[in-house]
Amino acid sequence: MPQTVRGIVARAKGQPVEVAPIVIPDPGPGEVVVAVQACGVCHTDLHYREGGINDEFPFLLGHEAAGIVETVGEGVDHVAPGDFVVLNWRAVCGQCRACKRGKPQYCFDTFNATQKMTLEDGTELSPALGIGAFAEKTLVHQGQCTKVDPEADPAVVGLLGCGVMAGLGAAVNTGGVSRGDTVAVIGCGGVGDAAIAGSRLVGARTIIAVDRDPKKLEWARELGATHTVNAADTDAVEAIQELTDGFGADVVIDAVGRPETWKQAFYARDLAGTVVLVGVPTPDLTLDMPLIDFFSRGGALKSSWYGDCLPERDFPQLVDLYQQGRLPLEKFVTERIGLDEVEQAFSTMHRGEVLRSVVVL
Numbered sequence: 001m002p003q004t005v006r007g008i009v010a011r012a013k014g015q016p017v018e019v020a021p022i023v024i025p026d027p028g029p030g031e032v033v034v035a036v037q038a039c040g041v042c043h044t045d046l047h048y049r050e051g052g053i054n055d056e057f058p059f060l061l062g063h064e065a066a067g068i069v070e071t072v073g074e075g076v077d078h079v080a081p082g083d084f085v086v087l088n089w090r091a092v093c094g095q096c097r098a099c100k101r102g103k104p105q106y107c108f109d110t111f112n113a114t115q116k117m118t119l120e121d122g123t124e125l126s127p128a129l130g131i132g133a134f135a136e137k138t139l140v141h142q143g144q145c146t147k148v149d150p151e152a153d154p155a156v157v158g159l160l161g162c163g164v165m166a167g168l169g170a171a172v173n174t175g176g177v178s179r180g181d182t183v184a185v186i187g188c189g190g191v192g193d194a195a196i197a198g199s200r201l202v203g204a205r206t207i208i209a210v211d212r213d214p215k216k217l218e219w220a221r222e223l224g225a226t227h228t229v230n231a232a233d234t235d236a237v238e239a240i241q242e243l244t245d246g247f248g249a250d251v252v253i254d255a256v257g258r259p260e261t262w263k264q265a266f267y268a269r270d271l272a273g274t275v276v277l278v279g280v281p282t283p284d285l286t287l288d289m290p291l292i293d294f295f296s297r298g299g300a301l302k303s304s305w306y307g308d309c310l311p312e313r314d315f316p317q318l319v320d321l322y323q324q325g326r327l328p329l330e331k332f333v334t335e336r337i338g339l340d341e342v343e344q345a346f347s348t349m350h351r352g353e354v355l356r357s358v359v360v361l
């Protein structure tokens with residue numbers, strides 16, 4: 001029997017989101033219904049509401065979540081009712097050209113549920129990033145569920161489902177940060193701070209946090225930054241060079257995604273170093289730079305999608321490290337809120353007052 005639950009719907013571009021009844025079908029082949037326990041509020045949810053991702057309104061928002069598998073459809077063997085899972089938006093297909101070349105982190109054909117969740121009048125909903133977890137229950141593909149230690153706090157480990165994994169993976173997977181490296185991170189929101197926490201985890205020796213907001217720099221220090229630079233009153237490139245014996249950092253991560261921050265990342269990097277772009281630029285932004293600088297400085301210029309993660313490999317490991325007290329994921333949860341407070345959480349996020357607001361169900 002289909003079930004009706006409460007969920008957060010964005011009906012039209014720029015309109016405030018609202019709590020609405022959502023109809024969840026019984027899981028079909030390969031599908032799973034998950035009782036959501038917690039879901040973080042991410043910038044991407046706001047981008048959806050503003051029509052910045054696509055026009056497929058109405059959206060069921062929310063995508064950084066953890067919960068308990070409730071029912072499973074035919075042929076589901078990856079998870080079972082009662083399993084504690086973190087949801088992901090990279091259920092790799094194993095068949096596309098990226099998967100076949102042994103690079104499933106780039107999978108171009110990831111799995112989502114085939115059936116649609118709907119409003120009560122039958123209007124089909126577009127779930128954010130194929131998840132839709134600002135709801136008491138959601139329907140996903142079994143591959144979107146990764147089992148992790150059931151003792152972990154869902155509000156904390158659900159954040160691995162998007163922003164924290166994106167930032168941590170940008171440093172560790174895409175940037176290849178390792179023991180002894182010098183790292184700089186420009187933009188210390190949830191994503192940048194996760195890059196900082198990841199860099200500390202793998203043993204970077206210098207970790208420079210750059211932001212324009214002193215509160216963000218304070219939080220960055222708590223997550224592992226060894227030095228901070230306030231870009232509102234200091235030249236970020238010069239400051240990073242000074243803190244790295246005049247050379248620049250081995251890896252510089254742009255977690256803002258603007259031409260000026262990317263250029264800072266480029267010039268604040270040591271010769272043959274690596275730049276990682278994890279902040280998402282808007283389509284209007286362009287870059288104008290001397291081509292000779294790209295050539296003469298060498299190294300690698302990379303972008304990072306979802307931290308080049310593989311959920312089945314990365315989520316259980318990171319949850320274990322968190323449980324052992326070696327990765328302070330709990331510091332990303334600034335506040336816990338109810339389902340009906342998502343619209344307010346967008347304002348709080350916009351004002352830069354939180355790393356993450358997390359809806360707890």
Ligand SMILES: NC(=O)c1ccc[n+]([C@@H]2O[C@H](COP(=O)([O-])OP(=O)(O)OC[C@H]3O[C@@H](n4cnc5c(N)ncnc54)[C@H](O)[C@@H]3O)[C@@H](O)[C@H]2O)c1
Nearest residue numbers: 166187188189190191192211212216278279280304305306
């Ligand atoms: N690549 C991916 O897979 C992926 C996944 C999730 C999020 N993201 C993107 O990562 C970016 C960061 O996300 P977030 O949740 O941390 O956002 P956020 O808004 O919480 O943080 C951005 C930070 O950048 C700082 N900032 C802004 N302009 C700056 C400047 N010129 N110099 C220095 N600091 C500056 C802000 O003060 C803020 O602390 C967003 O663009 C988001 O869309 C990417």
Ligand SMILES: [Zn+2]
Nearest residue numbers: 093096099107
């Ligand atoms: Zn694939």
Ligand SMILES: [Zn+2]
Nearest residue numbers: 042044162163
């Ligand atoms: Zn997200």
